Amino acid sequence: MESHQKKRETMEEEDRLSSLPDDLLHSILREVPLKHAARTSALSQQWASRWLRALASSSVIDFTDRDFARGQTPARAAATVSRCLQLHADNGAPLDVFRVALDGCDGAFERDVVGWVASAVARGAREVEVDLTPAHGNRAQQLDADQDGATFMELPGDVFLTENSLARLSLDRFSLRAVTPGAPGLAGLRSLSLSRADVTDEAVQAVVSSCRLLEFLSLSSCHLLTSVRISGDNLQRLELVRCPAVQELRVAAPALESFVFHGDVVDLYDWESEEVVGVDMGATPVLRDAYLSHIGFGTADDVDIKEYAYFDFMRRVAHAPTLTLCSVGMRHIRAQLNYDDLMEIDMTNIEELQLLMASLDEDDLEALFSFLQLNPITILDRLFIRLPIDAAEASGVAAAPIHKAQGSFIADYVDNLVLDHLRLIKVVNFRGTRCELVMISFLLKKAPALEQLVLVAVEEERGASGDELLKIIQGKVSAMQKASPEVRVTVCRPSEDRSQNPAHTRFYHEE
Incomplete structure (x- = not known):
């Protein structure tokens, strides 16, 4: 005292x-x-x-x-x-x-x-x-928990009845049912973000169409949305994240530069025309980057059911110079090859490609190799691969040797693929598993202009055992056959990584 x-x-x-x-x-x-x-x-x-x-x-x-x-x-x-x-x-x-x-x-x-x-x-x-999202725990689960019985905060109908200075509005857990479509107070919006909102397809369409200056729109965990129709001459960035009921997406945004989608494959089939009609992105001549991820959505059976829907979705954004895709999508494409081996997506504009892997086993490797071979990426400069954080999704024993069986497995894909402009390969959450080493061996043989290979280990092993694992990985990769004699191999922990990062650094499936 x-x-x-x-x-x-x-x-x-x-x-x-x-x-x-x-x-x-x-x-x-x-x-x-x-x-x-x-x-x-x-x-x-x-x-x-x-x-x-x-x-x-x-x-x-x-x-x-x-x-x-x-x-x-x-x-x-x-x-x-x-x-x-x-x-x-x-x-x-x-x-x-x-x-x-x-x-x-x-x-x-x-x-x-x-x-x-x-x-x-x-x-x-x-x-x-x-x-109002809880800061701790799994954000995605908290966003989507108890949506059916969720209570929303009702915005009074008179909030936006008069003109104001509002340019950016971001709301979580609000209901917009009382807001009058075309309200004068929303006319000056340039940025609108709605998360866990009580909002319908008609309300979104009405609000967006009345916001003629809108440049950015984000819809996240809005479970009432089924048919999203967006039209805006000035819209530059569009995000649609964790809206699981969406079956139709119509976008008319000629100025669109950036597009993000994280959710289930949009699947709507017209039985009269016998065509997939779920997605229509219109003309997007200035699209700079696109993020298309389906990790955490759907089931294994969907791979053989929605393969044409995924192909139709992806081809509408594949002209973006910067593209992020996921292993689920590549499996859809691999499944479609069983029915249509002449399919092709124009990916000749892509300079940066990031692949998000939900898992990495031999099926994933086959899907990856098929994807790269069947869709030439002629000017690809940077390839980023993000492996799963969860060790349970990794395949094989750490630093296991590459056996002859895997050597022949790779040989099936080496004939007519050359990534002759690829300068950087960066793999994150690397453990040195058998399948990871097979993947690296394949890529090193296909990149004659490669300057740098960066393998960023997972944050697991510390101390002497962790250092020893990094040395083992470094040794095995350094001994691999390489098409480029000048490639520098770096194996490091995340805290030691100083190399270039991808354009997309937010990973919704990990939140």
């Missing part, structure tokens, strides 16, 4: 911060990250109220650093946000940006959250973001 009292007296004696002029304190606090500003109450007896007042006088109110709520109940954290907004309104300061991220909403403060959005929009904010 005595030492505690002495420590308190010492802190009070050293509290020189509180004696600074308010204007100077506020200017300092505006430059301090929220989590650090909140902790300064340990340094100054008046600091806690000062940083809150400083934040309330700023044009940017940003509570997305979840550390500010650490040790508090969600309701208490929400009360802090409400108090800050009230102080901000009392001060009459202009509000440009309002962002908040809290760990869930149990219903106790739903009215507060809706009030935050309405207040920020009414006060002229250009950017409004509300994220």
